[in-house]
Amino acid sequence: MAIYSDTSNAASPPAGAPLLRREELEALLPDFAFGELSESDAARVDASLPAFPDLQAELTLIQESFADIEGEIEILERTNAQRLRNLGVHVQERLREENARSKRRWQWFRILIPSLAAAAILAVVVMPNRLSDALRERLGIAAGAKTNETALDLKPEEIEQIRAIPEPNALQSGLLDADAGVNDKALADAMNTSFSTQETTMASKMLRKETMKALANNTSAFHGYFDNSADMQNISDEDVANVAAALTEM
Amino acid sequence: MSYALAVKNDDALLTALREATESNSAAANEFVRKHQKFVYSTALRYLKSSDDAYDATQEVFIKALKSIKNFRGESSITTWLYRITQNVCSGMKRKEKVRHFVGLDVIEEIEPDHSITPAQATENNDFKVRFETLLAQLPDKQRETFMMRYFDELSYEEISQTLGTSVGGLKANYFQAVKKLAHLLKEEKK
Numbered sequence: 001m002a003i004y005s006d007t008s009n010a011a012s013p014p015a016g017a018p019l020l021r022r023e024e025l026e027a028l029l030p031d032f033a034f035g036e037l038s039e040s041d042a043a044r045v046d047a048s049l050p051a052f053p054d055l056q057a058e059l060t061l062i063q064e065s066f067a068d069i070e071g072e073i074e075i076l077e078r079t080n081a082q083r084l085r086n087l088g089v090h091v092q093e094r095l096r097e098e099n100a101r102s103k104r105r106w107q108w109f110r111i112l113i114p115s116l117a118a119a120a121i122l123a124v125v126v127m128p129n130r131l132s133d134a135l136r137e138r139l140g141i142a143a144g145a146k147t148n149e150t151a152l153d154l155k156p157e158e159i160e161q162i163r164a165i166p167e168p169n170a171l172q173s174g175l176l177d178a179d180a181g182v183n184d185k186a187l188a189d190a191m192n193t194s195f196s197t198q199e200t201t202m203a204s205k206m207l208r209k210e211t212m213k214a215l216a217n218n219t220s221a222f223h224g225y226f227d228n229s230a231d232m233q234n235i236s237d238e239d240v241a242n243v244a245a246a247l248t249e250m
Numbered sequence: 251m252s253y254a255l256a257v258k259n260d261d262a263l264l265t266a267l268r269e270a271t272e273s274n275s276a277a278a279n280e281f282v283r284k285h286q287k288f289v290y291s292t293a294l295r296y297l298k299s300s301d302d303a304y305d306a307t308q309e310v311f312i313k314a315l316k317s318i319k320n321f322r323g324e325s326s327i328t329t330w331l332y333r334i335t336q337n338v339c340s341g342m343k344r345k346e347k348v349r350h351f352v353g354l355d356v357i358e359e360i361e362p363d364h365s366i367t368p369a370q371a372t373e374n375n376d377f378k379v380r381f382e383t384l385l386a387q388l389p390d391k392q393r394e395t396f397m398m399r400y401f402d403e404l405s406y407e408e409i410s411q412t413l414g415t416s417v418g419g420l421k422a423n424y425f426q427a428v429k430k431l432a433h434l435l436k437e438e439k440k
Contacts, residue, residue: 026421027418027421027425028421029425029428030399030424030425030428034400058429058432061436062428064436065431065432065435065436065439066428066431066435068435068439069377069381069435072377072381073381075377076377076378076381077401080287080291081287083290083300083304084286084290084304087282087307087308087311088278088283088286089279090308091278091308091311091312091315092275092278092279095278095312098312098316
């Protein structure tokens, strides 16, 4: 913005244009002082000023005071402009760096996600077997007894079959509760109860289902850990140890 | 096609940026050049340090360019950038407080500006401090209006959108600010 403008050569106001009221004149005065008004507005200000000698005096003071610092303000603006001359280049460099970092992170995930999936599949295949072995042991079923190892989800009719088992039946009341997880009391009670082969198969399936849920929760925690890691390229030994620990827990 | 030559207004610039790929850096450069003065001076008012203001300005443009595709044009670009600048500066101030608290402050290195003589630089720095002292005596709204109109050369409509004040109110604020500064400069001269 021009610091000072000689307004003495302002054009004549449009014929018939009314003179400005005091508050209108005040609103236009700074822009008039700095030469920012259109010719017609400047002419109206010029024509209206004689009616307000105090505003005329203010205008003079504004123009003189700001003219005194015009040179210093110009240097200040030049300094700022100088400082900003390479801003666009710096912004683009940083954008490129951030894009590259983001790509590296994705590359990591491209390795990590299949690894996690493989670990999850391994856990799904191995752990339910272990759990079903433990269950068989606790329920006193002979090792090698045939169970449905591959079914991971209960079908609605299977759930109905479990529900249909006559009371009192601790497995039914305990394991069908969505929040119950593996219910120790239910299992303890179950140990004192005789079950049919169908009942034990159902119980085994329920346990595997709970294991799947626990695994899914661990996987989320595992992802969360990496989301918080600042730079995927610089994973420390400690990070690796944590990952190993998380995988072991899974 | 050179965007630097072709792009004249914010709408055209936004279209160019939305279609932009990494290779289209000219549109981004134009965008930065067009708004850098406003963003930098706003950041400088918040942070009071030219180095911090420069860092903040970079951060603002990085955020803006990353999210430009989501900019719906519900406010003007100036208003949008002003909000981003406020957020970035507030974040930097919070970090600065923490840094100061844990004693990690470092001595600021000032890059010499070879286009200005040492005498000018000293004089200029003196003036900067003096003028900031005068500005500090204005009420917040008047100071912000003065800076946006006088230094950033924004229109009253742009300032109105950014500060949420009517154009009439802004003109009154600007008049009061200019009048008060003129009196303060006169007193200082005595």
